[in-house]
Amino acid sequence: MITYQQQPAAGPDTIVAGDPDDYIAPVPRISVQAFCETAEAAAAVQAAAGDRRMIKAHVRVQMGGMAAATEAYRSSPTPNVILLETDTGGEEILAELDVLAEVCDAATRVIVIGHRNDVGLYRELVRRGISEYLITPVSPVDIVRAVSTLFHAPSAKPVGRIVAVVGAKGGVGASTIAHNVAWAVARDLGLDAVISDLDLAFGTASLDYNQDPPQGIADAVYSPERVDTAYVDRLLSKCTDHLSLLAAPATMDRLCDFSAESFDPVIDALRASVPCVVLDVPHVWAAWTKRVLVGADDILVVATPDLASLRNAKNIIDLLKAARPNDRRPLYCLNQVGVPKRPEIKPPDFAKALEDEPVAIIPFEPQLFGTAANNGQMIAEVAASHRIAESFRHLAQLVTGRAESKKSRAGRLPPLLGKLFAR
Incomplete structure (x- = not known):
């Protein structure tokens, strides 16, 4: 879960002092796609991809933020995990996520990298089913830990x-x-x-x-x-x-x-x-x-x-x-x-x-x-x-679970809207 303190930059194998759990489990064999808005966030994700705990994951980094993600998934299936950087907040970020939900697949888990330390926004994102909200600047270890937690936390759903x-x-x-x-x-x-x-x-x-x-x-x-x-x-x-x-x-x-x-x-x-x-x-x-x-x-x-x-x-x-x-x-x-x-x-x-x-x-x-x-x-x-x-x-x-047309999924994406996928 997010801690509302900005962490200093760290190398890919560095554990930041004060972390609640020093052990980060290896990430399973999944696909991860990141859509960043700043070069710093893109570099952090790229460094995380080279971490020994991410060796099984397929990671792709693109620029363009949520707008690029929405456009990309209109014609292609979404991966297991999406990393989204955004510098917006409040109703604007929620509106962008609702648009993204219309073209996303059901089982995708979403991590948002934001620029605003806003407790109210964080609670609303969690209520809507966002898996994690990280505050910039993020280190490679922050990203590895966030992805790992999605699959190894006691409450995490099985990946397969x-x-x-x-x-x-x-x-x-x-x-x-x-x-x-x-x-x-x-x-x-x-x-x-x-x-x-x-x-x-x-x-x-x-x-x-x-x-x-x-x-x-x-x-x-x-x-x-x-x-x-x-x-x-x-x-x-x-x-x-x-x-x-x-x-x-x-x-x-x-x-x-x-x-x-x-x-x-x-x-x-x-x-x-x-x-x-x-x-x-x-x-x-x-x-x-x-x-x-x-x-x-x-x-x-x-x-x-x-x-x-x-x-x-x-x-x-x-x-x-x-x-x-x-x-x-x-x-x-x-x-x-x-x-x-x-x-x-x-x-x-x-x-x-x-x-x-x-x-x-x-x-x-x-x-x-x-x-x-x-x-x-x-x-x-x-x-x-x-x-x-x-x-x-x-x-x-x-x-x-990816057979429905993109248009028919509007407003039905669990983890974004927290609704059950129609089986």
């Missing part, structure tokens, strides 16, 4: 969103969809993401991403006493700047008879350090798969337009709806639609039986998917402008 993708039956392409959605989350939304392959014996994530990591999720699952965020971080294989892979060994030298809680330490460690975690859940029904699905923030069921998929998808969705009465109902998509000469259940009939519309209908394109699979590429790498690549971008927006 867990998305579980599961097939209604085997062979429906759930893993392919999970891998492409994770890719879209990282590439198109700019969020740091991890794709975790939970099929230890037959997982294909390492093949799809053309990776051959020496270690992966099996190391954590079979040694739960070693699991923490640092250990899991060492197991990750980097696919892109924003996407990492927690691969399955795809070997059969050990049986995969797991207890219900076997994956809890791994998922908890990922949730604490990565904004988006996509779980590729195998099509098996066991205590641990049920627990993983029930505990996810969002669930995507992948089905093909046939009777077995319809029955299984309905059973899965009905069970999860009952087990998660206070959460959004599981989403589902139809894959491999339009196979030549194959009788299919039409999407409207599928939707009527499930009492919900599919969030995506992905056509049967064997040439496109086969080429991507054999090359170890994603669909967007093979054909970026293809309508299927656009479907994956849409799914990425949906499972991360």
